[in-house]
Amino acid sequence: VLPYPLGIVEKLAISTSSRILLVVLDGVGDVAASGKTPLAVASTPHLDDLARDGSLGLSTPVAPGIAPGSGPGHLSLFGYDPFVYEVGRGVLSALGLDLDLGAGEVAARGNFATVDDSGKIVDRRAGRIPTELNRILIAALSAAIREVDGVTIDLHTEAEYRFVVRLRGDGLGGEVADTDPGRVGEPALEPRPLGDRDADRRTSRVLQRVVERARQVLAELPEARDAKPAVNAVLLRGVGQAPSLPQLPAVTKMRCGAIAAYPMYRGVARLVGMESVPMDVSGEGERTAAKLAAYRAHASEHRFLYFHVKKIDSAGEDGNFAKKVAEIEAFDAIVPRLLAAQPDVVVVTGDHSTPVPLKAHSWHPLPVLIWSKVARPDGRAFTETECRGGSLGMMRHLDLLPLAMANAGKLQKYGA
Amino acid sequence: VLPYPLGIVEKLAISTSSRILLVVLDGVGDVAASGKTPLAVASTPHLDDLARDGSLGLSTPVAPGIAPGSGPGHLSLFGYDPFVYEVGRGVLSALGLDLDLGAGEVAARGNFATVDDSGKIVDRRAGRIPTELNRILIAALSAAIREVDGVTIDLHTEAEYRFVVRLRGDGLGGEVADTDPGRVGEPALEPRPLGDRDADRRTSRVLQRVVERARQVLAELPEARDAKPAVNAVLLRGVGQAPSLPQLPAVTKMRCGAIAAYPMYRGVARLVGMESVPMDVSGEGERTAAKLAAYRAHASEHRFLYFHVKKIDSAGEDGNFAKKVAEIEAFDAIVPRLLAAQPDVVVVTGDHSTPVPLKAHSWHPLPVLIWSKVARPDGRAFTETECRGGSLGMMRHLDLLPLAMANAGKLQKYGA
Numbered sequence: 001v002l003p004y005p006l007g008i009v010e011k012l013a014i015s016t017s018s019r020i021l022l023v024v025l026d027g028v029g030d031v032a033a034s035g036k037t038p039l040a041v042a043s044t045p046h047l048d049d050l051a052r053d054g055s056l057g058l059s060t061p062v063a064p065g066i067a068p069g070s071g072p073g074h075l076s077l078f079g080y081d082p083f084v085y086e087v088g089r090g091v092l093s094a095l096g097l098d099l100d101l102g103a104g105e106v107a108a109r110g111n112f113a114t115v116d117d118s119g120k121i122v123d124r125r126a127g128r129i130p131t132e133l134n135r136i137l138i139a140a141l142s143a144a145i146r147e148v149d150g151v152t153i154d155l156h157t158e159a160e161y162r163f164v165v166r167l168r169g170d171g172l173g174g175e176v177a178d179t180d181p182g183r184v185g186e187p188a189l190e191p192r193p194l195g196d197r198d199a200d201r202r203t204s205r206v207l208q209r210v211v212e213r214a215r216q217v218l219a220e221l222p223e224a225r226d227a228k229p230a231v232n233a234v235l236l237r238g239v240g241q242a243p244s245l246p247q248l249p250a251v252t253k254m255r256c257g258a259i260a261a262y263p264m265y266r267g268v269a270r271l272v273g274m275e276s277v278p279m280d281v282s283g284e285g286e287r288t289a290a291k292l293a294a295y296r297a298h299a300s301e302h303r304f305l306y307f308h309v310k311k312i313d314s315a316g317e318d319g320n321f322a323k324k325v326a327e328i329e330a331f332d333a334i335v336p337r338l339l340a341a342q343p344d345v346v347v348v349t350g351d352h353s354t355p356v357p358l359k360a361h362s363w364h365p366l367p368v369l370i371w372s373k374v375a376r377p378d379g380r381a382f383t384e385t386e387c388r389g390g391s392l393g394m395m396r397h398l399d400l401l402p403l404a405m406a407n408a409g410k411l412q413k414y415g416a
Numbered sequence: 417v418l419p420y421p422l423g424i425v426e427k428l429a430i431s432t433s434s435r436i437l438l439v440v441l442d443g444v445g446d447v448a449a450s451g452k453t454p455l456a457v458a459s460t461p462h463l464d465d466l467a468r469d470g471s472l473g474l475s476t477p478v479a480p481g482i483a484p485g486s487g488p489g490h491l492s493l494f495g496y497d498p499f500v501y502e503v504g505r506g507v508l509s510a511l512g513l514d515l516d517l518g519a520g521e522v523a524a525r526g527n528f529a530t531v532d533d534s535g536k537i538v539d540r541r542a543g544r545i546p547t548e549l550n551r552i553l554i555a556a557l558s559a560a561i562r563e564v565d566g567v568t569i570d571l572h573t574e575a576e577y578r579f580v581v582r583l584r585g586d587g588l589g590g591e592v593a594d595t596d597p598g599r600v601g602e603p604a605l606e607p608r609p610l611g612d613r614d615a616d617r618r619t620s621r622v623l624q625r626v627v628e629r630a631r632q633v634l635a636e637l638p639e640a641r642d643a644k645p646a647v648n649a650v651l652l653r654g655v656g657q658a659p660s661l662p663q664l665p666a667v668t669k670m671r672c673g674a675i676a677a678y679p680m681y682r683g684v685a686r687l688v689g690m691e692s693v694p695m696d697v698s699g700e701g702e703r704t705a706a707k708l709a710a711y712r713a714h715a716s717e718h719r720f721l722y723f724h725v726k727k728i729d730s731a732g733e734d735g736n737f738a739k740k741v742a743e744i745e746a747f748d749a750i751v752p753r754l755l756a757a758q759p760d761v762v763v764v765t766g767d768h769s770t771p772v773p774l775k776a777h778s779w780h781p782l783p784v785l786i787w788s789k790v791a792r793p794d795g796r797a798f799t800e801t802e803c804r805g806g807s808l809g810m811m812r813h814l815d816l817l818p819l820a821m822a823n824a825g826k827l828q829k830y831g832a
Contacts, residue, residue, distance in 0.1 A: 389805060
């Protein structure tokens, strides 16, 4: 039996034609350190209309006090207990680069770094090299390191000092320790196997060889050797394999689709079995027009549609209150176009809070609204404070999937 | 150790003379799709008096989004986690007919059905035959099928196309699959054993023989053969044995009684060890006078008394708003007569919501009030909206037993 809520949902789910829209306003929750939150300051007439006819609450993504990354935050929104289902940093980074990660393949996050003559780490980020230099270094490393012991190696620039390494081959394991000790003044660690499996030992050996070869290549490469500080080492962390997750369409009897501008969010959605709705992925930023075009063309094909909005989080990460207000208002303006597809249930919340004063993901519970014809109408606006008194009370993100499906008439009665 | 809350209650319970009254307003919760809920519209001065001096909250019977049947809804009210303690449909139906189901005995729900010449199901309910015909068919089947392989068989009309079969004998198991495939165009299934136990195989064989004999009898019986459509098969589902539940009097050190007009509710109460308070069970419907007479005569004998009110749910199932209001008001009018017995703690809630717009059980959390001399007085009326802001917050039905006992001074301090 699958863990809550997937197990009970699987048992009770029935296939119906009703449609659920889940809008994720990334990082929307805030704390109003002085006065009102961005959501309370923003003019959001369309969200407030939905809220007034719907049920409100405050929802904890993972557990009280736990600030989730995007992976756990989204998994919990989709009904996957993030304490049960873990997705490593390397896998998330690979998904963020739109890399496929097949069964048994391994990904790890890499840092370009600087070590001294004795091998001790001087700078874990090699002076935050520009992305352009990263691309040059990755091109050189890729030419030199293609295969180790029958395992195909490929390397991909992420941004600044960050890259992703992917291993493809037989008999690889994902339980291998970080080589990044997390502080300067110490040497890099070995990528030692964390378990007793041959597969983990094999991955460990391959990564050890990748690290050694990378040092040799960087030592010979003028662009790396002459940088200030010199780029002369790589650190790895978050080694892992894509987890094999229960698939949402099978569990819920819903065809599930995802609309997101950033590959990482599409990637997490694919992990749980959602289809990426076809969209124009050229361009930068929120790409609202492309997302709306994809929504208009494909919304009715899916019984569960996840719609991701990114820039509210970015404004929070920047500590930019006015920008966060503006991004929330920009989303509010497109709400009528989302409702035009006539979803039966609309859920609006975020994957985590990103309070302006913190400039980072936080643990604060998120405002949530569930609108449907059979939701209790709370008659309140969509703000943190108003949601606090709503009829959903204090809830958990894990409860959203069964609540949304119940509102859509997709769950049978439990027991006689 | 018993699961929460029974384990901790068993550990801390002390026997005192204080008395708890649990009133279950079946299906009372609603959603106010347009305006107010029936509970908000109803004039309930006595409930509102209790509420003002008591603590209020909204309580989830099983889990968010889960619409419970009467069995799980009541089990959770009594402190039994319905994900741990399951009561099958056959058992509930048997209890609903006031049949005793002893240890090891088996019950199953039956449908009279219609199959075509090739044995495929044409109508799973045989045209929803009238109850009178059901009685004739059951009489004929009862005469022909009395015993199989040393197991005593008895059959009982429920209503329309529905009946109950009970097996009494040695070595029977309850883990046997439904024969009803749940859709037409397919043949009935075998009642195959779900486990690997001899007892389940024995029940499977006996039920197989019952099904075959029933077909033979129906084929020869003019009333069955000539019905339109013909009644020529039986389908079984919800095979099971009465679960052996921890007994509430032993766990809580309270003598526990139940007052309910409908046998199924008395039956669920008996499963957890409550006594059925003697009452005049003749007549139909709510039987308020008979219940009040029983209450007046026996309330003081019990430390925990469960008082069931049915017709509020029936009005919800009918989608009849005015009737639901009237039934709530009818209950409010008898509150003074319940208080006349001077219970120390009064709990009022429902086993599940039955919103008028849904005409069915739903997942919506229920208004709950706990009145006692030591409850925090919330100064609010007894409606869904007012309960939302009460000092019990959002809670679960499983929390009600320990809360009621604490208010009654029946739980010792936990730890030193």
